[in-house]
Amino acid sequence: MSVLATTLSRKQRELINREELILDTAQTMLNEHGYNYVTMDRIAEAVEYSKGTIYNHFASKEDLVCSLCCRFIKNLIDVFEKAYNYDGSTRERYSAIGIGYSLYHQLHPLDLQNIQTLKNNAVREKVSDEKLCEMETLEQKITKISLNIVQDAIDCGDLDKKHQENISTIVFGCWSMHYGALLLDQSDIPLHALGFSPVVNMLWKNSNTYLDGYQWQPLSDSTDSKLLFEQISSALFGNEINTLKRTA
Amino acid sequence: MSVLATTLSRKQRELINREELILDTAQTMLNEHGYNYVTMDRIAEAVEYSKGTIYNHFASKEDLVCSLCCRFIKNLIDVFEKAYNYDGSTRERYSAIGIGYSLYHQLHPLDLQNIQTLKNNAVREKVSDEKLCEMETLEQKITKISLNIVQDAIDCGDLDKKHQENISTIVFGCWSMHYGALLLDQSDIPLHALGFSPVVNMLWKNSNTYLDGYQWQPLSDSTDSKLLFEQISSALFGNEINTLKRTA
DNA sequence: ACATTTTTTGACGCTTCGTCATATTATATG
DNA sequence: CATATAATATGACGAAGCGTCAAAAAATGT
Incomplete structure (x- = not known):
């Protein structure tokens, strides 16, 4: 035996x-x-x-690509978990998620593109149900982390109790904003030519404005945003951040 | 002759x-x-x-699809121009752009998917430079319309002068939020199962929160948002809106 | 050492893209 | 109107990729 x-x-x-x-x-x-x-x-x-x-x-080429995407999402989950455990206010922890998301894709620009390829129905319909299910589970897991921080914020009073019913809307707002921005960034639309600043900067400013709109304490004008960004970046990515700076 | x-x-x-x-x-x-x-x-x-x-x-299949996308964008430009000429405050006119974008994609869900297909490098590299250029021009045109409204808002004082330097960031914020949200909506991620409400509603709430964050007057809590949404919808789409309601 | 099961192999069929020599149609000329 | 020339349309063909499956090879069991 x-x-x-x-x-x-x-x-x-x-x-x-x-x-x-x-x-x-x-x-x-x-x-x-x-x-x-x-x-x-x-x-x-x-x-x-x-x-x-x-x-x-692998049942098909698409199935193989889907497996690659699952790896990417697992990496992102690691980043999100680091953000969740970041030592700071709920707003800082939530910001850390956004920053983690941005910077991960800055470090691995192709990953998001592959994920997006897979969202395309023409590709998706060739992936096995099993793999799709695996990916869905991972996506649920990553969503949960964000939802939990917003809940924490409400529980400790950083975010008004009246937003209890909007938790998912808030998460969706940040998610869609980041997702859209990063996709636009890599889609060869000449953003710079249109007068847009680097996407990571705009994202940081925009998500602060958005969270200020919800009055999530402490508001961004009572904070040194630039410093906070630096702190969170190095907490999440440590060494990799140097690589990024050298590239940029 | x-x-x-x-x-x-x-x-x-x-x-x-x-x-x-x-x-x-x-x-x-x-x-x-x-x-x-x-x-x-x-x-x-x-x-x-x-x-x-x-x-x-058409030089290739991708070239043909790109031509289809150009048509879509032209349709969107029509919607944006209607929004630009909407008879109301600058904030209402800007909101009209977002609503127009949401509803257009609600009425033509496949169009966005095709555009996104084309953003994919693997596809994009097979499109002729000529077609790509045509599409870029259209995208610039549509961006301009949004930028102009924000400028109008600053000029007439609905938006504080200090945001003059943030005009493109504001446009990018709304653009990415809508783009990301609508893509997530059609990507078969079971948003509803994750506890998310219908995307158009979330988008409307989120962009109001975002614009409130910039203190764009009049703020949403001094407005009947639901009514405004209805008014703008029917101004932009008239009859089509009934089709939409019947479908939903 | 042999039989049986499992795994691996790559030639093959099928589909699609894009090309190009040939056929067809349109235009110009005497 | 007939004939020459230019422009356009055609579809058979080659190339490339996906996925299959009968046959070969390897592993396991007796």
Whole structure:
């Protein structure tokens, strides 16, 4: 029995490792050569397994891309959890979520694009239900973190009790604002030519204005916004932030 | 000379008509059967011209889809211009832009999806520079309308002069909020299951909160928001609004 | 050592895009 | 009107990618 168990688990480990290898390879390919370059044949060649074997792991190319997206969301969840545990007021913690979201996508600009590719119905309809379900679960988890902070804010009085019924609206407001802004940022619309400042700055200003609109204490004009941004950034990303600065 | 001129213009008219025919056909196909069903062969068969002829009009499938997107944006420009000329305060006129944007996409949910498809690099890189340029021009035009209203607000004192330097940030804030919200709405994320109310309602509330944050007069708590929404809706869309209500 | 089950393989069929030599139609000229 | 020339339309074809499946190889069991 123990022999059976170990062989089984060794096989399973091998399967998992190979799956990781395939995903790593696909992601590298994606980052270096773009979506169109990534084909099942090329992945197969790169990992030195046949195409059939790849298809034993993933039902379709779209299924594989969906798995990559799940990884991205897991990374984001880590960032959100750091933000949740940030040592500060509820407003600071909630701001940390937004900043984490912005900066994550600044550091990994392609991830959001891939997620958005997957939102497209034409692509989505080719993903297996199983994978879609996995992704949905992750999305629920990440939403919960945001909702919890808003609830905390109401419980401790930073946000007026009358907003209890608006919790989800507030989360949705910030979410949509960030999501939209970051997508616009990478869509080759020449924002700069249209007179727009760098997106991360605008986002920071806009979400402060938005939260001020809800009177979420402490208001932004009683705070050194710039300093706060710096503090939260380095708390969330530590070293990576230097990389970002060097790039910009 | 006059003979030459008329034959040339007749030919040109024929070309333009055929181009419209192709676009109409593609759009119908898209709405009825989805992106994957739309192929160049099927379009050719439906319009009763050969594939080669289709390629005389459009450099690629993506080029054709880009032309469809340009049409969508033109429609949106019409809506925005109606909003610009809405008879009311600057805040009402600016709100009208947001409402117009929301409702247009409520009436034509697929249009935004197609535009977003095109923002994807993998697709975008196959569109001819010429078409991309055409779309960019339209996007600039639509942005200008929004910017102008904010400028009007500052000029007439509804918005404090200190925000002169933030005009583009304000426009970007509303734009990203709406863009993100509407995309999230159609991305099959089960927003309702997550406890979110219908997106158009949330958007209306959120953009009011956002504009209140900038102290754009008159503030929303001195207004009957619900009534205002109704008024603007029917001013912009008239009859179409009934269709919408019947659907919902 | 052999039988049975599991896994891997890559050639193959299918679909779609975009091209281009050929056929067709339109225009110009004698 | 006939013929030459230019413009346009056609659809067979090549290329590329996805996903399948019968056959081969490897692993497991006896």
